[in-house]
Amino acid sequence: MTQTLSDLPELGQWRSFEELTRLQDAQLGHLLTWAERSPFYRRHLAGRAAPRTRADFAGLPLTSKQDLRDAYPFGLLAVPRQRLATYHESSGTAGRPTASYYTEEDWTDLAERYARKWVGIGPDDVFLVRTPYALMITGHLAHRAARLRGATVVPGDNRSLAMPYSRVVRVLHDLAVTLTWSMPTETLIWAAAARLAGHDPGADFPALRALFVGGEPLTPARRARISQLWGVPVVEEYGSTETGSLAGECQFGRLHFWSDRAIPEVYRPEDGTVVPEGSGQLVVTPLYREAMPLVRYNLEDAVELSYRDCDCGWNLPTIRVLGRSGFGYPVGDKRIAQHELETLVFELPAAHQVMFWRAKATPAALRVEIEVAPEFREEATAALTAAVRSRLGVEAEVRGLAPGTLVPHAALTVSQDVVKPRSLFGPDEDWDKALLYY
Template sequence: MSDDKHDRERKLMDLLLRIKKAPFYKRKLADYNLMNIGLEKISKLPFTVNAELRKAEAFDHLAVEHKEAIHYCESVDTTEKKTSTWLTQKDLETGIRQIKGCGLDKEDIVLFRFPEEFTTTSFHMEQACLEVGATIIPAHRMVMSYPKLLSLMDRLSVTVIVGSPREIERMTETIRLLGLDKGEHFPSLRAIIVTGEVMSDRRKEHLERKWDVPLFNIYSTNETGNIAAMCEHGAMHIFEQDVVVEAWKEDGSGPVDQGDRGLAVITTLSSQASPLLRYLNEDVISFEQGLCPCGKTEKKLVCYGQLQQRTRFKGIVLDEKDIQDAIYSLDPVPAAWKVIQQKNGLHIMLDSEQYDERSLEEIEGKLSKMLKVAVTVEIGYGTLLNRNELLQDIVPKRQEYIGNEGSEDPNVSSSILLRDLLDRGYSAFRINEYEKAHRLFEEAISLVPHSAEAHAWLAAVYGRQIDTAWSLTDKIDLFNKLENEITVALEIDPTLPLARRMNGSKLLNTPDMLGGDPAEAAKEFRYCIEQGMNDIEIWVSLAKCYMETADLAKAREALKEALAIEPKNEEALQLLQDAMNK
């Protein structure tokens, strides 16, 4: 085993030892044996999804004593739900080491321009500057117009800009509005470092042409910290000594092949305060192994954007990176843009004063050819970017790049985690571990309250617990819970076979005076069989319905089907004998 792999294995072992100190993971990993889990077996451990992190309290993520944490960050989504990240001194040192590799030095004067400063990466960058002795201008903390910001850069001879790509583009447009010359007004500028958004090849080239300096991208999230950084050859190298990166199929069924697109799954090996295990962040990525001209051997990662920004048309799948590469190939490149997915293609809004209506057909043709879908284009000036706001002390609104007309994007990470919880609950149910199954199905309902399958499985657990309950009071209480879960499941999806099966079991096993109805139960079981259920239990249940309604011929037919599946089943044999004797 190479020294690098041995070190990563050791870090994973250390992570699994300490991660249960966080209340969140103590609960989540209660049923897992973490012994002998190495890098090759990490996929046996559960995913962590954003919905879980948002639901947990801030201190649930903390895996160290609170006095060891030196910094706290939050990220907020569009629903104002927060995810929390804590940092220890060691976490800070890890982040500084990663950022220092981006080439900052003590001669630099660094302008920070993020829409939000309350992020892990911006904090790491500031601390890295302090570590190397660079000068910091924290302009993201100041409400100022872009002309004032550019004046500040000119007067203070800024050498590096650090910020989001959209902030760099707003500064670019302001330079155009003011008629400034980059060489004359910003001669000291030598590099731009961006993070927080997709940076396609064409977008990178566009900004490098406008500023005449190299641009470097850092792939990070507030929850994980830094994941990868771009070298001078434009390759994004993963920080393999600090993170494990997997790429999984969209349905969660397994990893994708090397080079193919999949969902990013991040394990933070080096994180002390807020470690994450197999965090499914819903970014679409790919990665490849191979020696880079820069000399690095770490995997090279490409980020294509978030899965909820993906568009699909009859086998054509487009991620934000694909759309960016098309739009930033236009000449001129628009100052702002927005894409709306429609039923028959994409509607793209372009904000630029350098287009006219005569170019509309040409632009539509070029974009349609590049994206391989029908594209309509709307050209305007000031429709997406308010130039007056650029010139005033107004905090600009967050840019939305891709919208989906008339529908909401599915929460894929929650769907994958739901499937995992249901599968684990079913495994526990099969071996009669009903308490464990109960907890897992309740967790599934908490994650996705509208899951009919989760409610139906919880009803199944209540059904088994009724059989083992001793007191009449307990049986009545469990029956009421079973009935409620069946009702909810059928309200959500009246066609779900499992819910119909549970309803059939309730109708069969409930006394007539309490609403039992074997004839209706038989209809439910027949429906389930027509939908593909074919196990011995459902045929025996159907036979019992027919025996209750004195339809012995059909009862015998059902029992023969049951015995075809399991010829020596004692219950089916006894029922068949009873049916033959009547």
């Protein structure tokens, strides 16, 4: 199959959730045909009649992360290997990594989905990609989408020693970067590094138009703080290596699931049921994935999915992503999730300049540490202690740390010495680096 942009649904092509469902159903049969070409799904769906209705589809078994691991490396391959364009693996944060592969035609869908940014990506943009370019898909995805829209890409891999934070700040400033792609935490680290370099993040980067972020849960409070620091919109993106982009934000701040390209469902671990919307773990069926079709794949991310109208007019469900941290840890008789505590931290006054924190849940209390300037330390720790007690209903031990404790200043200012391998050295050179380059 040769898939082009004209073969894929576009925003605005449907006018209601009912039309969206019919659009999904029209592609679902093709997806299931592709799936049955893979060894895994020939076994997984054996003896089951081809679904003819949405109710039949809801009766198909879920696909788990363990299924993907057990099928490594090519048990889910549904096309000849000669058609593959790229191979990827997930980060493995929840266990052994899972394998994924895409054809060039699959990439047409992947890139266009990511490029659906309300801010817009165009030829006048300089786009800094600050996520991994290794086996994970994230850096490659943003790079491909930016080039699809004609932007200039700066490949600032955040796992490369050749791109320390001091260079990130220099590139942002000197190249007049307009758009960036990173985890939310990265943008806070850039702000700290920029200040150490003598820059004001909100004033000294006038070309910057927006910060695209993803890869970790983001609360409204932290988003607001990042936007205030840099003076630009923070635009959220949600996806995975196994699926590519799954959701993007509209101009009204809602994260919409790309349901014209994938069917979302919600698995409820407490009773084992799968429902069209509500709270639970996200189950997804990409509709235009040919190399490695996935049918009712449980991503295990905690989400809230709902179908409601939005002023953007996209007629797409909204999704709130809590991540696996959404399950939380017990403290006393409560269960505390990261997003709950993050909200309280970033609701502290901006003047306190609290950007970095960590916490440990114990049976008796939450132990929280925040970086805060000495002149605000007493006020900030008292306010956060009171907020945890009143809002979360647990005891808290809050400690203020000097800036540079959790995120060392040396890490923000160092210029990494990156060398190529060599074997011959002069009399005053360090030959302990022979054959090693870092």
